[in-house]
Each structure stands twice: as C-alpha cells, then as structure tokens.
Amino acid sequence: MKIILASSSPRRRELLSHIGVDFSTAVPPASAEASIEACRYNPTEFAERNSFMKAGEVAKISPKDSIVLGADTIVVLGDVILGKPKDGEDAKKMLLALSGKMHEVITGVTVINNKIGRSITSHESTEVFFKKLSSEEIDFYIKSGEPMDKAGAYAIQGLGSLFIPGIKGCFFNVVGLPLFKCMSMIRDISED
C-alpha cells in the first residue's frame, strides 16, 4: 500500500525519507484545524483531532490502495499551547516563557487505511528541558531566523539544541513526527 503524508512540513518529509520510507505528500486544506474550545481546551485532544482532520481531508482525495498519515505537533507550557510566533517580539515572549523550565511537546497522529476505511488516532508526548536563557542568547537566536516558523519558537535539531540539556521521550516527536509511534501505527493498520 502507498503511504501518503498529509502534511506541508519539510521537516516531516525529511524524517520519513531518512528512514527509507517510500511515500508521497499531499497538503491538507488550511481549514483542517480543530477549535481548542471544541476540545475543551485539552491540548492532547486538540493535537489528536487536528491530525485526524488533516488525515481525513487527504484520505478523501487519495486512492483506495493507500495509507494516509496525518500529524499535528504542539508545544505546551503548563496549560498554555504555544503556536508559531507571529514575529520577533512574539518569538522573544515564547523563548522567555520556556527559559529555565520543562515543557511538553505533543504530536497527535492519525493513520487511515483507505482500503478498509479504518483509522487509528493516538499521540506521543515528550518532555523537553530548557536551560535559563540570557537576553543575548534570545536576541542572537531570533536574529538567526530559526524560531520563525516553529511551534514554540525553537528547533531542537538546529541551534535550539544549545538550549536543551536533555529530553524525556521520543526525540523525533519534538522535530515533528514521532517515527517509532508512526511506523508502529502504520504496521498495525496495514495488518487489519
């Protein structure tokens, strides 16, 4: 069966390519986004529902003989969800909030077996520890441009690695696609 990645993220594509998976990509419509109110402000439910909507929209226009993989990654600090920063000022606020603290990265994942019309939705959660950042470090990081298109305003696989002494859980989940989880789910739904 063909695997179709329902995502516009170059990082997700790169991760899947890296482990030798043969797949194609389809970009879900921007409207495939859940409302946090409808998820009772529950971050995990929000990420899962988003992944379900992305995969579902793409499954509708995909061939029967395919498995569609949708994912949505969010950064959660306490009970606040951090999205992508709007501008440098916004990125600074996010990095100041993350500084010296632990936060969670949650990716909701949905796989759909289009042949039998069945789906599985789940999530992966990783704890990420940030060192205390100086204003110079934050300014330098924002100037690098790296924070701008990243949820939580950092990339653990880039310069952001210098702020992070350690994590607890799946690393690739923090990059945007929990490889172990995704491939287990794909295996499970292929065998049905």
Place this chain on the structure above:
Amino acid sequence: MKIILASSSPRRRELLSHIGVDFSTAVPPASAEASIEACRYNPTEFAERNSFMKAGEVAKISPKDSIVLGADTIVVLGDVILGKPKDGEDAKKMLLALSGKMHEVITGVTVINNKIGRSITSHESTEVFFKKLSSEEIDFYIKSGEPMDKAGAYAIQGLGSLFIPGIKGCFFNVVGLPLFKCMSMIRDISED
C-alpha cells in the same frame, strides 16, 4: 580562537556543522586509546580518559590559539561495554542483547585551551530504551548495513529510530557528540 575537533567521525563533524560552528578536524592517532583495565573497568572513566587522550594528542600538534575538542562514545549494557561489531554475527549478538532493555550511552568529552594549557574533562550520559526485536527485524537491520560501523550496532538517527520508543537525556549524545555539553564546556574554557 579556532576550534579543532579531534575526531575522524563524519557524524561528529556533521553535528558541529549543523549548529554553525566554525571548526577544523584533526584525526587523533589510533594509539590514543585507554585500556579498560587501567580505568578499573569503569565505563565513564574509560570514555573520559579516551576523550582526554584524543584531545591531548591533537593539542600537541595544534596551534597555540586553538581549542581542541575530543570525544569518545560508548554503549553500556549493565556493566558490559559494547563497541563496534566485528561482523554481522557480532552485530546480531549485540542487537539481541539490547532488545527489550534500557542501556546507557556515555560520551566522554575533553576540551583543551591550548593558549593557557588548561583542560576540562567531563561526560554526558543518556538512557536509551529498545523495544523487543524480532529475528526478522534484526536480520533486516543488519542487511541494511547501518549497524556495521556503530558502537552498539545501531544508529538512533537512522533506521535504528524504529527500535527506540524514547530516551532520557541528550539525543545528540547518542549520535556521538553531546552538543549542549560540548558548547558549555567550550564557553567555560574560552572565558578562562
């Protein structure tokens, strides 16, 4: 000050490049290897001493105005140190030993400020969790060729990611160079 990476590992070079560090490389002589007996069979001491010997040998032939970074990564299961597999059979034994268990990856790190003749040696340790592997998975993995030049016979950044639900600690340490630790140590010794 110039940074010189005392290592022949392409993975270490790639990691340092990735975070925009300007450095050159020098390969330490093969003789820069501690004996595990002299380290009283203590894995951490062994990795630290190896890093010290690698950095020391390279520092001797490096310019005054440089910082030399040496690293040695080992995989430790219980009290056994797993090196690089000799052949497919050996890789199979290692993967069977790691299957379904947690092990530790330890990197000894030494930085030498050649200008003032001072060095710092430390280490980073990460816990890695392996799922239970089937013989088919092990055979498939060995056929991929990935295990052959890796300590412990796996690469967390490659297909090995499909065996690892999670880690506790620094991810880049498992790849071969704990970036957060290294850059903190370089900063510390530059300021002396």
